[in-house]
Amino acid sequence: MTDIAFVRSEMTAAQPAPRSNAGVAAWLRRNLFANATDTVLTILAVVFLLWIIPGLYGFLIGRAVPPGGTVEQCRVENVGACWAYVASEIEFFIYGFYPMAEYWRPNLVFALLALLGAPLLIPHAPLKVINAVLFFVVFPIASVVLLAGGMFGLRYVPTEQWGGLLVTLIISVVGISCALPIGILLALGRQSKLPVIKSLSVCFIELVRAVPLITVLFMASIMLPLFMPQGTTVDKLLRALVGVTLFASAYMAEVVRGGMQAIGRGQYEAAQALGLGYWRRMGLVVLPQALKHVIPGIVGTFISLFKDTSLVYIVGMKDLLEAVKTKNDAIEWAAPTQAVTGYIFAAAVFWIFCFSMSRYARFWERRLDTGHKR
């Protein structure tokens, strides 16, 4: 037999990694030029960027007419984006037909939204409870009073005159704030042991999810009045709000249910064994974990809700996109790139909001990651 005994006499200290394993060159090689396919793809991507960027730059900035320009400048041949058009119509894009003298009212609502909403989104901001009460109770009432008026000496502005970004934001903020709690309740209802609650939840979810949003909005705006007693009218904006919210709630319910299914039976049992009742079990143990699992799905639903607000044009609301579309036909700004510029502007606004939501969700995902399953 050969000698198989071995005793280490000295421990090996940690040594710096070889150069090929760290640094810029290593990163480039690993990520861009790892093999022939990667190299080809990298080169193709660079060529594509070289081809597209000058054109984009020329259209958006180089040959574009900056804000303050005239319509004549926008009518020259081979002109770029007509930002002058967007700048001159920006008020319509933001407020719709809201009376100009009253712009301070929506502005105040925007300011309140930022002032009360932002600290609510920052985890360590103080006075969370007061903040939440202000945002979810006081703010909506104040907004309705401010925007609609008709009291406290404020001029009455019917919702037909509201429009643009104002309407887009109203529908999405209300939709987002309501869809999550309603969705959670529906998800809990669907898992309930009480047959009535369970079947009601299932019916609602399956019915709403099986119908296009446009149909829901049509139903809300055309069918609803038929069922109401004669003479009563439901506000058009309110109908759209209810339609969008219920629609998103049904999707949210399924997202939340998916998260709940990822929670092991052991978690429910441990909570039960400690004597926690149903609502505390759900609220303190199951939902915090379930919602964390499905943050991407929740934000996905929020983002599609935000974009779906543009469908309310179907019931005659002028949201941001519809406001842009209306002005794209305006004869006084008729120019080759008028419509394109308008749409680029609308797309950019939508993108800013949706991308912010997405980044904010990533922030929470990282923050809530306690690192380990089990």
Next chain:
Amino acid sequence: MSDISPVAADRPADRPRMEVSETEVAVEIIGMNKWFADFHVLRDINLKVMKGERIVIAGPSGSGKSTLIRCINRLEDHQKGQIIVNGTELTNDLKRVDEVRREVGMVFQHFNLFPHLTILQNLTLAPIWVRGIPKAQAEETAMMYLERVRIPEQAKKYPGQLSGGQQQRVAIARSLCMSPKIMLFDEPTSALDPEMVKEVLEVMINLAEEGMTMLCVTHEMGFARQVANRVVFMDQGQIIEQNDPESFFSNPQHERTRLFLSQILH
């Protein structure tokens, strides 16, 4: 799992006497039967546990021993017979069930700590929300129990950052924070690496010495010998034999018990 040597041989000789009450009944199960759909999983179970008793429930897998202790805090319901815990009979009345659960601690095979909460939050959750104890006081109690299971330095960590043995000790401390009258252990060491079994068993032995009423489903026969005052042997959903550990191990009566012991104590 066939370790029959005493778990902690170097124990001080002056350990406190483990008193068993002669009059106070902790758990009484009378003619209890349970079915999973058509399957008769527990059959005619009769068991009376006095306050301060330490019962080890042994038996082959599938014999219904886990199901039995899960019936005691109604994680499973029974279809026939009576289960009376601390003088409260378990029925469909949810309020009564929660009352019983408040007084009965349970430790699971897979720990079931709440992964989204720190160790300290795991321990204070139920005292704060179920018992209504102020947070500061709940945290103080929690730290005391963490010290007793010898991991106070982990209070701010999350369960996923702890070893299995540490997690199980936290799970025991979590139950103790509710000051339960009875503790149920459902194979508390079965999911642990061998070198971590001992640290958990030591905590359980300390608990037994303090007079806690305990029902343990376990394969740790060394633990059974050392702390149990009764071993209950189950097979096919029935109690086959029960006796004090000395007689149970040295002189098993039922043929099934002998077979089981010969397989487990090779």
